[in-house]
Amino acid sequence: MQGAPHILRRIAPHLGIAVIAAIVLTLAAFTAVAAATPAGFDTGRAARGKSATGPWTWSAPSRSWTIRTRVLPPALVRRGPRTTLTRGQFLAALLRLQRVRGDRSAMLMRSRRHGRALRDARAGSAAARAVANGWFSARNGAFEGSSPITADDATRAVMAALGMQRDVGRLAITLRDELPGTSGVRWYYASAHALARTLGLRYNVLDPWDELELGPNEPLNVAHGSYMLRAAASVESWKRDEAHRLAETFDLPDLGANQLLVLGTGVRQLGQPYVWAGETEGDQPEGHGGFDCSGFTIRIVNDSGVPADQLDHVDERTTYTQSAIPSRDRLTIDQLQPADLVFFGDSGPSSTPNQNFHVGVYMGNGWFIHSSGGNGGVAINSLDGWWGDHFSWGRRALRQP
16 A cells, blocks of 8 residues: 555556546556655545546546447446346447457357347347356256345456356366465356456546445446446456456465465455455445455454464555565565465665555465556556566565475
8 A cells, every 4th residue: 555646656567548547547646645755654535535537537538439439328338337237238248349349250249159038038138148058057947137236246247258268167166276275266256357357347446436346246337337347348468368368377386284374365356346444344434345466465364363373463554564574584476384474665675665656465376466547446456567677576474384
């Protein structure tokens, strides 16, 4: 979690154009407070003023796009950004999205799996096909098209519409097999969220409008749905390649019992949004459930169930202070072990703690898990490329693996 004046310069290399534009619009609201704030000290939500741009400005281009392309019915979009989307409306939008994309290989209505009749849908209908082809799950033998669609189900469905079910399934199996004994995870959905974040399908609602974020079990609204659909219409090839690489090559080394606890706790948060000052997936004083980067490390290290005498408790609240450890204790990239904290700075290994702008948790074999504004929430990334160039050092969190 960083002071506002540092945000744009430090994270711009891994944010999309739309996100950078939104940051420019809101940065002025933070500057007056941050100017008098020591580096690395969070001013708290109460000190930051509301942006004059309004809470839903970020979704306006996407809503306009859905009206123009008719991916969503214009009358539905004009009801307002808070309007909840139903399962039937989102399925219809995905069918229109496939026509916009011209992606014949994944087109649902061309599938040989016609689908058996459901209680509320005839055999061969779009709803029956969506269930038969794994885009949606049936509910008590019905499609329930008039029920709200959750972010979980929307993410699963949009990944299917993009023809990426195989990638989602492969990563789900790998995560499950590499993290044995981890409970409370719906692996397919966790995988879908990880890959969707890699593709840039979710938007990070900027502070102070974090209350408009969307958790995995919450109903999808027009604002978030429009953004997801528009992003899916034009996924850049390099993002698809990154998602495919994650699905195909992700694996972990043999893990100790405590490492399993930490990483299992982290994977359990896939689907949670990025929230400034956030430390938990539930309701919190900061507003909506979710995490900023340093809050995420606190949550999954300190609250993982590792016995206290086998844990180096993470007491510091910011990236700056978490990384301010003696030089002799700083780990190089070759010394990293699963569950270590990993820091990223302006000058890589030459950074000072006050130059470190991000923190995550190392998973092993070159992968780390973190909550990132660029990904819009909890995601898994490879410790190479841009991240590798900006890696500063690591910090051991466990006294015993």
